[in-house]
Each structure stands twice: as structure tokens, then as C-alpha cells.
Amino acid sequence: MTDLLHPRDLASTRVLRYPGAPDAPLTLDTWQDAPHNRWAFSHVEQIVPTVPIPRRRDTHPTREVGGLLRDLSGIEQRLVDSYTDALVVRTRDGIVGEYYRDGVTVDSRHLLMSVSKSICGLVIGVLVDRGLVDPAERVSTYVPDLHDSAYGDARIQHVLDMTVDVDYDEDYRNPASHVQKQDRVAGWRPRADTDPEDTYAFLASLSGGGSHGEVFRYCSAGTDVLAWVVENVTGCRYADAVSSLLWSRLGAAHDALITVDRGGFAFANGGMACTARDLSRVGMLMLDGGEIDGDRIVSAEWVRRTIEGADPELARGSILQNVHPQGAYSNQWWVTGSGEVYAIGIHGQYIWVDLAAGVVITKFSAWPEAVTEEWNRVHAELFREISAAAHA
């Protein structure tokens, strides 16, 4: 763990904190003033929205299918019809096909939505491998501030598998839902006066029934609980930990990004952005048992448990099983029960891993709908056809 710098206690973080931060809060009112400006001037993108000024102009042809995709009849129209922004198909031989719509390039970082969760799952895996997190331990052991919340007595494994008994309304269209309130706290929507101060406070406010491990309940907040565990265990902000433990070891061509709330808390459950090519390297980890280019990132045991440990019984009645009858959720990944493991984010973000065929497909989209059973079905079919072609 020598690569993890600046250990500090983040358990009671309620303002934008950073190594050496004074007690007075860094806010939009104070960041330009001493002593905050020492840190803020090198981290302005965490305070104010920014736009990159690229050091090179893209010359990659857009709106074009390449590689094997060219040979798939009607593929371009299917990609257009499914609001595709980018698609990358990779095997152990490298990228075998890709597509970018006009305006999106190989260098474009696209929002991952809940694919971010699956990346957090791998980061927890690395910490479990290193003996720093025990999946059987209670959340409150690592995050005392969550002791009185729904998560306090849940096991880390319950959070990983989303079987925590928590009252959380994941209705993306309802302004009164928990998920919209969390969006507001994360800075993704305008704040309401009564909203909690930051994501830490929001998570601590969630209540539940205490019967964990019995039913799969999809709940975005759980991933942010895991990110809080990551921060407290490593002493790093979540983004630094993801970089140290995963992103910097992946051979990524670009930095990834993650959105932060006004307390500096990274939106672990949905706020990551990266390129389609870099994301396909995350898929390779799942395909190759935690290795990429011969380097081990996470243990084969963790990947195996993720794929084989999923319990479809817990997900009975979920819409997932309308498409994948033996589907389940495990360690922040979806398992189809028919040889694939995948990550999915609303509006059509995917890492699809066909384990037998040895094919990884990443897709970025902008569906008008957040999620529908039909989109899930259409994409499972699409990916299986592409995978069969790539494997052939």
C-alpha cells in the first residue's frame, strides 16, 4: 500500500477536505482565499465546471464502423437506432471493431452511470485481496458514521450484492425519490433547501428494516457506502484510491474522471467518465480472471466469486430475470446465468463480457429512457450477435 499517499481520517468529513486542510470549510465563497487557495489552485476542476483544451486535435474518422462490425449486416442502423455514442469490441487479440457517432471520438470520455458501480466493486476486490476489507465484516466497523443508518449492521457482502434492507426509492423520474434527492446532493441537480449537506450526510440519513441478505434490492446509494469504506480504509479520497488500486495499473490511455459533490465526495455510484477503449480494459479483467497484459490487478478468486457467487434466488421477481431468467447481482456486477457478466448504466452504458467466447463489448449510449426491459433485451441480443461474430 505504499502507493497510497496522504492517509487521513475522512470519517467526519463534511466540507471539501484535502490533505492539510484547515478547519474552516473550503466553499465557493472561500476557495480563492488563503489558506485554501494553496490547494484549490491546483484542483480547480473540483470546484467549478471545466472544459478541456485538448493538446491534440482528433483525426479519427467518426460515424464509421470499423473492423468486424463492417461485416455485420445492418449493424450501423442498429447502433444508430439504439442511440449509440461509442462501441468497442475487444478480444484477447485487441480491438476487433469499433464505432463512434459524429461528435464522439476515441478520446471522448463518456459518463458511465452505474457502470461506475462495477468499477467500485473491483476496487473493493483489491482491498479484500490485500486483507484491508473483510466482506463478512459490518459496514459500521469501517464507517462508524453509518452506525445508526440502514447500513450500520449490514455486512460488506450485503452491500456488494445489494441485499441491504434499505428504504430507497430508485425512481429516476420522481422528484420526491431518494435517487433524485441523491442527485441533488451530488450536484447533478439544483439543490433544495432541505437537502442534506453532502453525500456523507445523505448516506447517514438512510433508514431500513434490518433484514439484510434476503432479497436483491437495487440501490445506488450502496456503492457510495462502499466508496466511503474505500476512503476510510485507504486514507485516500475515492478518486485517488481508484487511480492507485485500479486505473493506474490498467494500461489506460487516458485519465478517467468522476464528478464530485460540494464536499469533494466522488459520485462513486454513477459519476465516472472514461473512454470506450479504456473501459474495455476493465472488461478484460473480468474475462481474464483479474489480469491484463499479464499483470495481476485483482485476484482470480475475487473474479471467480463474482461470477460464480451470484445467487439468482435472491433476484426472483426482478425485471432483470425477465431478460435473464437465471440472472443475479454479485459484487456490483450483473451475471446473466448463461456465460456472461456485465455492467450496465442507465441510458445505455455497458461492459458486456462473454466468458466462453472471450469477447468484451463496451457501449456508450444516450437512450431517451433511463432503462427499460426492451432496451435490455435488445442489447443482450445485439451483444450476443457481435460476440458470436468476433469469436468466429
Added chain:
Amino acid sequence: MTDLLHPRDLASTRVLRYPGAPDAPLTLDTWQDAPHNRWAFSHVEQIVPTVPIPRRRDTHPTREVGGLLRDLSGIEQRLVDSYTDALVVRTRDGIVGEYYRDGVTVDSRHLLMSVSKSICGLVIGVLVDRGLVDPAERVSTYVPDLHDSAYGDARIQHVLDMTVDVDYDEDYRNPASHVQKQDRVAGWRPRADTDPEDTYAFLASLSGGGSHGEVFRYCSAGTDVLAWVVENVTGCRYADAVSSLLWSRLGAAHDALITVDRGGFAFANGGMACTARDLSRVGMLMLDGGEIDGDRIVSAEWVRRTIEGADPELARGSILQNVHPQGAYSNQWWVTGSGEVYAIGIHGQYIWVDLAAGVVITKFSAWPEAVTEEWNRVHAELFREISAAAHA
């Protein structure tokens, strides 16, 4: 100009606009919804603050002076005492010395404050070279929306040299000042209810006396007027134009960043951030008459006019001349009158170019004060000593 994509009319932009944007505004309420999500998912850093997840971990030793700086007696203490975050000394032979305080690295992008202005000046220079901007033309020719403002009848050259007759209070500590209001509109401070909708509206609201070209009046808003000219002339958002015309041609090792307001307008007068090494390449352009590594970026004529065209008479009585008695401001650069040209930003950001010695010094700092005569004096002395050593 084939490298400038997506021409469109931005003159009446009042909401976050992008190529193909619908009439309904993209706001923090709507960016996740169709049709905005098609653009927003690939540009999330313009909507919500973000933090990078680096693809590589820095291994550069920090808090250490290297190269010729090591031989300068007492230099480290002087750098610490002047709140230095980073310092790079470059000659035509390359980097000859550098310093980074703990927590800042060769890969850190630091806020440039008003050094951003000097970069905008060079971008205008490229457009003048290409015949797309005429410095003698009135601002309203390029930006009709500014017709009724203080800038309407000013010449582009007046704006470049900050001799526009505009009512603008540049008091950084006064909440009632124009500069703080502009900060609020730019997203750098919390909005007030009565603030203009965005930077475009703010600029159009500025009034003045109409007597341009007579007195040097430092005014940050002028650079944003120039950025608006850049947008209307190129049909690109400012960040894209800076990339096309300058940053992508500079051999920069990293993308730069610039903060954006809620209308997507880049804060041209102060919001850029880049690494100290990349910034030193901007200084090389001034040193080598518009060329770097043998590539011409801006004409020798533009650089010559910037350095030689400065008129100290216009700056009589300014605090600049307390330190540099023959100092003047020209094309968004400061000229000392004794063989140096420089860019400066509040709290201690610098590009210092010693033309005779052939030395470029970039310095990032976080002074507690925005600007003082004493800091300017201390830094002129410091840079002259370093330059003499580098030249020796």
C-alpha cells in the same frame, strides 16, 4: 481554418449551447434528459465539478529544486517564502531547472488567473495573421450583441491593450465590485439573484464613457470580450478555438482546462489551468518570435508588435510603473521596458520572458494577497537573478 469544426452562430447564446443543441436550454435540471443527454454524457465536466482519476501515479520527487536552481544560494527558501507551487526555468536548450512544492507535480494543472489573458492575446494574434480579425475594426463588427455596451465602438486594439473606456471596478476584495460580480456569473462564487444570466449578458451590461485609446485601464472583462470575438469569428466555443489555434500546435504534454459558466462560456480572462512545463512553451513563443520547435504558431510580426508596440505613456500613474518605470500593456501582455515581456495572474502566476538572455520562467504561486506592489518587485528581482544564472 479547416481545423475549426462545427461553425455556428454563438452571438445570441444565452444557455449552454453545443453543436446541434435544441432551443430548450440545457440546465442542471435537464442535462440528463433527451435530447441534451446525447451531448451532456460526453461533456459532464462542463456541467458538474469533477476530479481526475489519473492513469498513472506520479513518481516525480516533489519539494526539491533541480538543475541550475540547486546552485542558487538560498533559492529554496525564497521559493517557499513566495508561496511557490511550481517553478520551471527554460532556455532554448530545454528545461534547466524546476521546483515543485509537496503536493504539486509536473502533471499538476494549476490555475493561471490572468496569465489566461496573455494566451487569449496570442489566439487573437493567430486570427489576425489569418485575416479573420482586424485590430482596427470595432468590436460590434464581430459581436453585434455588444453594440450598446462600453465595448461597442471600441477597436479590437483598444481591447487588446486595455485602453477601453469602461466602468469596471477591479477590486478583488469588494463584493460590490464588477470583478466579484463577474466571478459570481462565471460560477466562481455563489450567484446573487440579481446577477446577469451568464457572462455574455454581463459583458453586454457594461457601460463606459466612449473615450477609448487614451488611458490604460486594467479590466478583466475585456479578455472575455476578445473570447466572444474568437467564438463568433471561428464558430467554435472558445476552448475549442484555443486548442485548434494554439494549444494543439504547441507540443503540450497535457490538455489544458478552462472553467465554464452555466452558459458554457469559458472564463477566458482567468480560468485556464495547465502544467508549469506546458506553460513555459507559451513563453517560448514570445521568446522565439512566434515559433516553437521550428513550427510557426503566430507571426513574428504579431510578437514584435506586442513587444515593441507597447506605449508606456498610456500607463503613466499605474502601479505597474512603480516597479517598471517604462512598463506598458500590449496585446494582453506586460512589457517591462527593459528587455522583458511577461504574463501575470493574481496570487502569483507568471510567465517571465527575458528576451536578451533567452530565458523563460513560469511560476505558480498561492500568495495570500491577490496582488501587491511588493510581490511584483520581489518577483522581478527573483526572475532577473534566475535568468542571469540560466544565461551564464
